[in-house]
Amino acid sequence: MSLALSTLIFEWRRYLAAVIALAVAGLLVLAMSGMFMGMAKSFTNTIDRSPAHIMVLPPQSESLFANSGGQPRRIIPMLYQHPEVAEVMPMNGSWANFSNFPKDGQTAKSDGVQVIVIDPFEGSVTLPSDFSEPVMQALQEPYAVVLDRSVLGKLGVGLGDKAKMNGQTVNIRATVDGYPSMFNSMVFTSRQTARLLGIVYEGPRVGPLLVKVKDPTRAKQVVAELNAIGGGQFKAWTREDLSVANQGTMMKEGGISIMIGFAVVVGIFIGIVITWQTLQGAILANIKEFASLRALGVSMGRLRLIIMELSLWVGIAGLGLTAVLVAGVAALANAYAVPMDFPMSIVIPVVFMLLIIAILSGLFSLGILKKSQPADLLR
Structure with a gap:
């Protein structure tokens, strides 16, 4: 020594x-x-924890935060031209007004929330990988929503309570961990429930596209080939590269x-x-x-x-x-x-x-x- x-x-x-x-x-x-x-x-947990291996954004995008907005829905068939692509789904999100039904002595609360639309079935590319089987089954119920445990107090609700989203009654059927929000709370709902609530947009333009490939080990190669197929109409990223870019944007x-x-x-x-x-x-x-x-x-x-x-x-x-x-x-x-x-x-x-x-x-x-x-x- x-x-x-x-x-x-x-x-x-x-x-x-x-x-x-x-x-x-x-x-x-x-x-x-x-x-x-x-x-x-x-803000990016829904993508970082997605089963998707590749994300597709507009061509000038530098990250999820620094992108030029939506992209044409017609590029989805272009992605399927690659033989390695197994599934492509848009990441649908919307905004809604969320309000509780105050109980005795409870304060009425109303807040804007970010609605994340997912497809609650096994293997879905939009279903976060950390959602358990009970959460997935809860989302299959009509008008069911899932909240992060940390926002229950902020929104004035509890597990099993009813609430209103854009004036329609919804049921808080389950909670998850790991999706806190410093600003607008995240609310997860199924695509069917989102349609019933009228908060899902299915027009000619879409947001980020989630792509699942048959062989995840070839994700980087598939990204390069998809960008070649697109000819500048979109920009494909591996999930890991997009995560690094998101961190870089935050630091800038x-x-x-x-x-x-x-x-x-x-x-x-x-x-x-x-x-x-x-x-x-x-x-x-x-x-x-x-x-x-x-x-x-x-x-x-x-x-x-x-x-x-x-x-x-x-x-x-x-x-x-x-x-x-x-x-x-x-x-x-x-x-x-x-x-x-x-x-x-x-x-x-x-x-x-x-x-x-x-x-x-x-x-x-x-x-x-x-x-x-x-x-x-x-x-």
Whole structure:
């Protein structure tokens, strides 16, 4: 075991503030980024959890959020020209006014909701893969709807209650988890019920198309071939590529980028200042030990390497504590149905940021070694 690691282990109390400072810096950046990315995922969960392997959007689309609107329904037969395509269905969605039937002492609530139309039968490309058999069977009932558990209080309803959508009575037959909404609540209903409610549009234009292929391992190749067949009339994506593009679009949004950038600046400032001061204090407390090493012939360069290694170990300890804190925040958020997501494109830069902060703090602390004079041992 190296001298730097031994020092950190046996005198961990002196370095605890530096480890906590790094962990707080990492938590600040990851928690804010995770919240915004989770918000983005809440909008795209119906696609990310779809059995579809390919999504088809208008030709100029950069993501699900940055697309030019609907596309002609006539492109559906074009997709079936590819022999690997097994099923194509439009992702139908609409808006409706949702209101509860207030019980005794309950407040009447009315809110706009986003209606997601699905086909509730086994193997359907529009049926989210995490919908259980009871949920699927519940949706087969006329006028049945399904809500995410997190929006029941917001809409003022409970499982088994009746409510109104666009003035017609519906029944809340089941609830699901994992589809929270920061803005408009999602309501799932079958295509048949949507027709009864008059909220499904089946005109000449459609939204995103969900495509299931016979061999999922060939999805990327099929995407390229479908784009060639389309000749610029549409743009096909694998589900995974579209998910990455959605995350990129969210990060490009001005407000989100500014807020995350602010969190990064604050986190770096907190991390460097506190870690630097803590390392300086700890080194100064052990200055006689460093003076003894110099008296034994250890060069100043070697002592500097010990300090840099010590700062690196502090950084690694800070990463470990960051992981624990982020896991705790994520668990707490999950308990309250708050969506959070931590893509590796954000996690990896934060890891390097914390290590760089620790190394810079070590560099700034090297000057304290000038006080490690062997002659001071005689005082």
